[in-house]
Amino acid sequence: MRAARMHAYNEPLVLEDVPIPEIEPNEVLVKVGAAGMCRTDVQLIDGYFRPYVESIFPMTLGHEIAGEVHKIGSLVPKSAGLEEGDQVVVVGGWGDETCRHCHEGNTQICPHGKWPGFGPYGGYAEYVPVPAQYLIKVDKRYKLKAEELAPLTDAGLTPYRGIKKLRDAGALGPDRVLAVFGVGGLGTYAIQYAKLLGGGATVVAFGRNAEKLAAAEDLGADYVIDIKGKSLDDIRKELTRATGKGEIDAVIDCAGAKEMIQLGFGLLSVGAHYSSVGLVGDRIDIPLFPFVAREYTYHGSFWGNYNDLAEVVKLVQEGKVKHTVKAIRLDDVNETLDLLRSGGIVGRAVVKY
Template identity: 30%
Template sequence: MELMRAARLHIPSRTLTIEDVPRPVPGPRQVLVKVGAAGVCLSDVHLIDGTLTPAHLRGEAVTLGHEVAGTIAETGPETTGWSTGQRVVLQAGDIRDGRVLTRGVDYDGGWAEYALASADTLFELPDSIPFEQAAIIPDAVSTPWGAITTTARVRPAQAVGVWGIGGLGVHAVQLLRAVGAYPIIAVDPAPAARQRALDFGADLALDPAGPQLREQILAATGHRALEVAFDFAGVPAVREQALTALAPKGRLVLVGLTDKPLTVTDGTRFSYLQHQILGHYGSAEDAVPQLIALADGGRLDFSRSITDVLPLADAGKAVRRLHTKEGAPIRLILRP
């Protein structure tokens, strides 16, 4: 039995360790991928701190990592269309027995030397896109892309607000710029995050604690207010604040995850202005190949998104850096 290194999270104790585990063997219609790069996401941090708990995990431990890119090392029986040596990106989840499961949450992910994947969850990766940039496309880029294009259905020249300029929010700013939203108003309490938003294409970056926030948004939008607001922070106060900045028939899209209650302070105003609150999670199956094509074609550039690359052995260090925001990271990458 061959072994490999993997970063395993023991769910009952929330303990992350680097272990030697059996190297997976691909079954029917599966492939084994040699991991080239794996992203570290705030969702991984929340799994470790107990904020999130896997809903469908079998057993008490899981290899983390839902953002994965690498090279096919082995194909299983009945696997067609793929061959060893091909560069690939792995979808962040899979559908099994009618349930949507998340890689690195409900089943083993890519914080390891090798990752197992169903053949229909792979996307071919052009040589023009490095593994480090490709790995973040499923989730860090595809989740805001889905929120913008599918859930919110943002159209050109619509005024939008983005609360929370972390690993997903900063890509939302970049993608909103790409689809022609205007103006794009970023809101974050951290000065470094606000500057990052401007660097990625925001027209205005505001501090949520500012006493004139709503007035500044009205001024920037020609008194239209926001047609769409996105919560990438997953903070109840953010949601309440964003609702106050919405235009009539405006939409608030909830992307950031929280287990706290969702409240509407002024129900009469909410109904009178015909506001909507829309939940969002992940992305459709076509999101990742769309983004790969746009990056390969030069329409999108994710090189600025990679703050640092660390060895797999430093997974715990990467988690701490993301949790404490040391160095204001956009995305940290693990390389086995």
């Protein structure tokens, strides 16, 4: 099969022919229909995760995977309901299934977990072995395309979980302002979930790219604010003009740049909640006294679990989520990674097979 594999840090992926993977009895071989391209892939190549995780090369990237069931392992239970040819999406965080987090269903934060696209197998190859319990079947009647489904497994999942945390903490409602920071791959979904789960909250998208902000408005943001080159005071004034108040009650941060987090905390109302899902920067530097005295809550939110993704797939099947997808060929993967690095992709780039 064709694969694009990482052999070293800071080098382009190598396009090569490799054997089709064997499966374990509890696994399913998925024929990849499409694989979403994530900024995390760029960060992986650039060494962002190097201090935290040991990488073994060659590594097949691509952790946003949709495809078809190609072959089913002998011990996959019938109750899984999987048949060859079924359309599926892959849940990204595979747990050891022994720890408390796994038992709570949060396999994506299992301390002994692993992820497709961060090891030998991933979506930048034509086939990938997946433990059967990490597949979600998609109803074929809805005729969804693989390139629409693949990004749901991270870009369309991660902000969903992040916004659920805000909702479950009581941070959303009709009298609240919910800000979406960053209007890239994750942000385009975050805006839609902000409207779907916000309980009537006013949704304001903050970004630095006019084209992406226009897309955010099309996706349902009540207001968009271009923060490029503006001071905190300017932005507060613009926010006041838009919403009637110069404060934000909740943030879903799909970017995570240090300055943007500082801006966000500078705009928070008393008792506000901030949910971080984006990883553009690698440090948080915010003043402590207001954090304590104004009772802010900071949520880290990582990827999503099986049930989160099943809910996202349901919303998509019901036609409640729009896709902003650009399909590319596997052969163009390195050029597209460069575009991602420079912020030149609107929506999600997806490798289509």
